[in-house]
Amino acid sequence: MENREPLLDVKNLKQFFKISKKYTVKAVNGVSFNIFPGETYGLVGESGSGKSTIGRSIIRLYDPTAGHITFDGVDISGKLSAEEEQHLRINMQMIFQDPMASLNPRRKVLDIIAQGLDVHHLFTSKKEREEKVYQILEKVGLSREHATRYPHQFSGGQRQRIGIARALIMNPKLIIADEAISALDVSIQAQVVNLMKEIQQETNIAFLFIAHDLSMVKYISDRIGVLHLGYLLETGTKEEIFSNPIHPYTRSLLSAIPLSNPRVEKHRTSESYDYETSGIDYAKGESQHIGGSHYVHATAEELKSWVSPR
Amino acid sequence: MTDEKKVDQTTSKKVDQMTSKEKILSISDLSISFKTALGSVDAIRGVNLDLHRGETLAVVGESGSGKSVTMKAVMGILSSNGVVNSGKIDFNYSDAGEEMAVDILTLSKKYMRSHINGKHIAMIFQDPMTSLNPTMTIGAQIMEGMIWHKKANKREAKKRALELLELVGITDAEKRMKNYPHQLSGGMRQRVVIAIALACNPDLLICDEPTTALDVTIQAKILELIKDIQREMNISVIYITHDLGVVAKVADYVAVMYAGKIVEKGTVDEVFYDPRHPYTWGLLSAMPDLDTFDDKLYTIPGSPPNLSHKVEGDAFASRNIYALNIDKRLEPPMFKITETHYAATWLLHENAPKVEMPSALKERIDRMLKEANENGE
Numbered sequence: 001m002e003n004r005e006p007l008l009d010v011k012n013l014k015q016f017f018k019i020s021k022k023y024t025v026k027a028v029n030g031v032s033f034n035i036f037p038g039e040t041y042g043l044v045g046e047s048g049s050g051k052s053t054i055g056r057s058i059i060r061l062y063d064p065t066a067g068h069i070t071f072d073g074v075d076i077s078g079k080l081s082a083e084e085e086q087h088l089r090i091n092m093q094m095i096f097q098d099p100m101a102s103l104n105p106r107r108k109v110l111d112i113i114a115q116g117l118d119v120h121h122l123f124t125s126k127k128e129r130e131e132k133v134y135q136i137l138e139k140v141g142l143s144r145e146h147a148t149r150y151p152h153q154f155s156g157g158q159r160q161r162i163g164i165a166r167a168l169i170m171n172p173k174l175i176i177a178d179e180a181i182s183a184l185d186v187s188i189q190a191q192v193v194n195l196m197k198e199i200q201q202e203t204n205i206a207f208l209f210i211a212h213d214l215s216m217v218k219y220i221s222d223r224i225g226v227l228h229l230g231y232l233l234e235t236g237t238k239e240e241i242f243s244n245p246i247h248p249y250t251r252s253l254l255s256a257i258p259l260s261n262p263r264v265e266k267h268r269t270s271e272s273y274d275y276e277t278s279g280i281d282y283a284k285g286e287s288q289h290i291g292g293s294h295y296v297h298a299t300a301e302e303l304k305s306w307v308s309p310r
Numbered sequence: 311m312t313d314e315k316k317v318d319q320t321t322s323k324k325v326d327q328m329t330s331k332e333k334i335l336s337i338s339d340l341s342i343s344f345k346t347a348l349g350s351v352d353a354i355r356g357v358n359l360d361l362h363r364g365e366t367l368a369v370v371g372e373s374g375s376g377k378s379v380t381m382k383a384v385m386g387i388l389s390s391n392g393v394v395n396s397g398k399i400d401f402n403y404s405d406a407g408e409e410m411a412v413d414i415l416t417l418s419k420k421y422m423r424s425h426i427n428g429k430h431i432a433m434i435f436q437d438p439m440t441s442l443n444p445t446m447t448i449g450a451q452i453m454e455g456m457i458w459h460k461k462a463n464k465r466e467a468k469k470r471a472l473e474l475l476e477l478v479g480i481t482d483a484e485k486r487m488k489n490y491p492h493q494l495s496g497g498m499r500q501r502v503v504i505a506i507a508l509a510c511n512p513d514l515l516i517c518d519e520p521t522t523a524l525d526v527t528i529q530a531k532i533l534e535l536i537k538d539i540q541r542e543m544n545i546s547v548i549y550i551t552h553d554l555g556v557v558a559k560v561a562d563y564v565a566v567m568y569a570g571k572i573v574e575k576g577t578v579d580e581v582f583y584d585p586r587h588p589y590t591w592g593l594l595s596a597m598p599d600l601d602t603f604d605d606k607l608y609t610i611p612g613s614p615p616n617l618s619h620k621v622e623g624d625a626f627a628s629r630n631i632y633a634l635n636i637d638k639r640l641e642p643p644m645f646k647i648t649e650t651h652y653a654a655t656w657l658l659h660e661n662a663p664k665v666e667m668p669s670a671l672k673e674r675i676d677r678m679l680k681e682a683n684e685n686g687e
């Protein structure tokens with residue numbers, strides 16, 4: 001994997017939102033990572049840590065405040081030519097967190113899913129357009145009868161699969177899946193996760209998989225990044241993160257995963273982490289190499305204190 | 311129809327003879343269909359469910375199995391193309407010291423809105439964005455219900471709103487009160503929705519996937535918070551969730567739904583350690599296992615039946631490797647396993663061949679029990 005070119009390379013990305021003269025939200029504060037073709041990168045972290053913002057900056061729903069994003073060999077962080085824009089809109093797709101808010105309630109499912117095909121004229125006949133939609137519906141576990149329904153006539157999980165179908169139909173190189181399976185039941189989550197893996201094997205598609213459910217992230221991801229307050233605190237393969245978590249925040253996150261064992265779970269408390277009182281200063285930290293693809297954001301002293309007592 | 315007449319006001323508490331627990335919600339024989347362009351969809355096909363005061367019930371099951379629709383019926387907010395074919399939803403609550411008993415299905419939407427919803431039954435929805443008003447600040451939205459139902463004055467309402475925001479873990483509450491929903495992250499929006507639901511101290515709180523948008527650390531805090539409030543105020547809570555870890559953490563009872571029916575119900579211990587329905591076996595097997603690094607998840611083969619066609623026999627039969635011949639013809643009744651544990655599968659019939667749960671699941675449950683014992687439970 002090391003000698004290949006990454007499909008996506010994010011360098012020192014910053015995304016700030018100015019709320020008022022005095023108040024700016026630093027949603028993403030200098031984040032770097034990359035994703036290789038055919039790879040799944042899982043992004044986890046608490047609510048408000050900047051996961052969705054990273055996704056939205058990469059797909060250029062925002063103009064990045066600073067930093068560089070290279071996709072498929074092209075720097076896409078500045079102004080895009082019409083051609084670059086088209087390449088990006090086809091080859092990078094996003095599945096959104098809030099299915100209801102991202103599906104137009106007045107359009108039939110057929111037209112919602114075909115929207116990308118329509119915009120980029122990717123079919124030759126009405127029949128081909130429909131066939132493509134039916135195929136993709138089946139792929140995500142819905143049926144062609146669903147094509148004529150409206151979004152509100154579906155269950156939450158079914159709606160989310162419409163969002164997945166809409167992204168898959170474009171046959172992109174990268175899909176950013178923002179909490180794409182959180183609303184699904186476990187067996188369908190498993191189906192979708194297996195489906196994503198199958199499609200990945202067929203097409204070498206890459207995924208940026210944003211989620212809070214660490215047990216699913218562990219299944220689907222090759223590498224994982226842990227985000228907190230706009231900083232990428234730790235990244236590595238799933239084995240590196242799950243077997244040897246270094247940062248106290250990562251450790252607290254792992255310990256908070258609810259276990260599906262009622263007698264244990266009812267009495268368990270998780271390791272707590274409070275940045276304010278931790279004495280850790282993210283602004284002073286830098287990327288420290290632990291080994292392999294495992295990196296931790298820390299000062300040298302911080303790192304020493306986390307590693308030595310064990 | 312005048313709503314007031316439909317409300318049968320009894321003064322005696324509905325107390326369960328056997329357990330002397332007070333029944334707050336009782337759903338019986340509920341069936342609901344939806345009219346669509348392609349005919350009718352039988353979304354709910356005979357649901358029976360009881361809930362006592364102070365208890366927590368988790369409803370789990372296949373996506374599209376009818377969990378949200380059932381709870382929307384309890385709130386009296388079914389979509390306009392929904393038709394109730396049969397059933398009752400008895401709800402007992404006290405209003406200004408008076409014990410009330412109503413069948414929610416006989417009340418109008420208007421009556422529900424002004425007397426029940428928000429005040430006695432509160433619901434936290436799956437999609438936070440659909441329950442927030444994009445044009446109102448979140449502060450105004452939390453205060454609205456308190457002023458409307460509880461006749462609180464503006465200052466009290468504001469104080470309570472700030473408290474609630476802090477309670478659900480939103481820092482800088484004073485500043486956040488002035489934000490509009492789109493300025494918040496997904497998880498923050500969901501916490502605002504939770505604050506709104508708690509604002510009026512309901513008798514029954516229904517949480518539809520309350521924590522799917524939340525990360526594990528805040529999820530743990532929110533679940534703790536709901537538990538505390540529940541204990542303090544003796545309210546009943548229904549969770550709809552796909553996260554079996556959440557179920558394990560909060561639930562007293564579990565109901566498993568499949569294709570518009572409850573196929574298994576019992577205490578959380580019964581359903582997790584001694585599951586009897588093959589669908590429940592599949593569901594528990596599909597759960598990711600944190601102890602291993604496998605890269606293939608178990609999935610239940612096939613897909614759920616299309617409820618716009620009539621279901622013949624057991625709706626799960628075509629996906630069930632243990633299906634018997636009778637499954638193709640006759641829908642199984644609920645078989646009683648213990649006083650609290652029931653499952654709808656012909657495998658429990660006395661003449662059925664003896665079938666054990668899959669061995670991989672058995673091993674996993676044994677591992678869980680061992681771990682529980684080691685922890686001194």
Ligand SMILES: Nc1ncnc2c1ncn2[C@@H]1O[C@H](COP(=O)(O)OP(=O)(O)OP(=O)(O)O)[C@@H](O)[C@H]1O
Nearest residue numbers: 017027047048049050051052053493494495496497
């Ligand atoms: N358009 C915006 N304007 C102002 N602030 C914003 C905007 N979008 C996001 N933010 C702020 O940026 C921060 C990060 O938000 P983001 O949505 O990226 O979080 P997240 O990690 O996806 O959280 P969640 O898990 O809750 O979805 C939050 O403090 C949020 O309020």
Ligand SMILES: Nc1ncnc2c1ncn2[C@@H]1O[C@H](COP(=O)(O)OP(=O)(O)OP(=O)(O)O)[C@@H](O)[C@H]1O
Nearest residue numbers: 153155156157344353373374375376377378379389
């Ligand atoms: N307004 C409607 N018109 C037509 N069909 C509907 C309508 N609302 C729900 N349905 C159908 O009713 C069934 C049950 O939906 P419901 O929303 O209760 O599922 P759920 O169990 O909550 O699933 P999820 O876990 O995905 O949220 C689904 O098949 C759904 O498509």
Ligand SMILES: [Mg+2]
Nearest residue numbers: 051052097496
């Ligand atoms: Mg988000």
Ligand SMILES: [Mg+2]
Nearest residue numbers: 155156377378
């Ligand atoms: Mg639902």
